[in-house]
Amino acid sequence: MKLFKEKLAWAAPIAVILIIALFSVNLFVQGDPKATNLPVALIVNDEGAHVDAVKAAVEQMGQGINGEDPVVAFSTEKEENIEDLFKDKQYYAALVVPEGYNDAVQNAVTNNAAATLKIYVNQGFNMTGANYAKSALNALIGQISNQYSTGFLNQMNDQKIDASQASVIVNPIVPEEKVFNAVTSATANGSAPILMAMPAWVGALIGGFILFLATSKMTKKERLTPRQSVRVMGGQILFGVIIALFSGFTVATLGSIAGVNMPSYFLVGSFVSFAAFCFFLLVSAVTAWIGKPAITLFMVVMLLGMGVIMMPKEMIPDFFVTFVRPWIPIRFAGDGLREIFYFGSGFYTGESFNIILGIGAVGLVVYLLSIFKPVRHKTVSIK
Structure with a gap:
């Protein structure tokens, strides 16, 4: 068949393989995610032998199991700084040894009251990472509590235990949870910022490429002077403003219709x-500068970034953290919306805003410099 001799026909299965491979790359990110070295703060507001036991358990947990990296990595902090540290996204959670903890453990059976270790959870940072950190801290507290429970039972020997004592002996240490920067209801379990940032990228990609094709047709018909080129660019940028406004408020409108709990439409x-x-x-x-191949480049960036931007960096392979995650523009839009949704930010969202503005400024300069791009002229051969 003649079709099998056509090179373009053979490009079809190759293209399919490449596209499927790009989609499947996310399997390496989300196929079997494992949390390692999630940053967690340790706040100690008491002292004594029982406090030292908590510190020892924390140190042991920080060493990992069988040579593997631990789930959480502890750093000692002061309680008065924790809100700012959470807002700066330094920690997913914190384990707090409250004042009076040592005495509470010492007299737990006598007072028929369990001692409390507090867990602070920074939900807005990343709900997945925060939940993993919280689960690890609950497991740690459960382990410490079981050790004391065994010791108390041995001390009781054959003594009679009443109902009020039994619950304390079984669970002499209990967790108390406090949520910071809470993920509000109806925000797709914390995924709403990323889901609403994606259309910004897709709208810019499609709109920018269509305008590129439109201006390409204009330049093919006649060669433009630098002044005419600047006018065309000005018109293209104006269209970009219109596209951006349509993108942003269409997303906000659809989010409102879908019932997303937005802080401000x-x-x-x-x-x-x-x-x-x-x-x-x-x-x-x-x-x-590079023409139509740009659409392929940006699609590759988007496909590679789909899985990366949803997960905390401590749960994705090092390759993606180093070589993929820093180059995903959508991530910064998602981070900015996360600030707005969960951290009470206004329009200026700090670092994420500055990076997005930097992307736009560099893009504008590079775009304007394309006026000086060498133009290839078609040569006509005379026979």
Whole structure:
């Protein structure tokens, strides 16, 4: 068959393999996620032998099992700093030894009252990471409690135990949880910021590429002077503003219809529009220099980033943390929306805002410099 002799036909299965491979790369990220070295703060507000026992258990937990990295990595902090540290996304959780803990353990059976270890959970940082850290801390407290329970039972020997004592002897140490930067209801279990950031990237990608094709047709018809090129670029940037506004407020409107618990319709729509415009400038800059292959490049970036941006970095392979995660623009839009949703931020979201603005500024400069891009002229051979 003639079709089998066509090179373009053979490109189809190769393209399918490449696309499937790109989609399947996320299996390495989400196929069997394991949390390692999740940063957790240790806050000690008491002293004594029983406090030292908690510290020893923490130290042992930090060493991992069978040479593997531990689930959590502890760092000692002061309680008055923890809110700021959580807001700066330094920790997923904190284990707090409260004042009076040593005496509470010492007199647990006598007072018929269990001692308490507190767990602070920074949900807004990343709900998956926070839940893993919380589970690890609950397991640690359960382990410590079981050790004391065994000791208390041995001390009781054949003494009679009444019902009020029994519960304390079985669980002499109990956890008390406090949530910071809570993930509010109806926000897709904390995934709403990423889900609402993705359309900003997709809208910028599609809109930027369509405008590139439109301006390419114009330049093919006639060669433009530098002044005319600047006018065309100005028109393209103006269209970019329109596309960005449509992207941002369409996302906010659909989110509102879907029942997403947004802190502010206008704030979310404005931030997504801002991110979409900066991404549009990036897309326009790259397409202006390398042309149609840019769409493939940006699609690859999006496909590689789908799994990476949803997971905490402590749960993805080192390769993706080092070589993929830093180059995913959607991540910064998601981080900004996370600040707005869960950390009470306004339009300016700090580092994420600065990075998005930097992407837009660099994109604008590179785009304007494309005026000086060498133009290839078709040569006409005369026979």
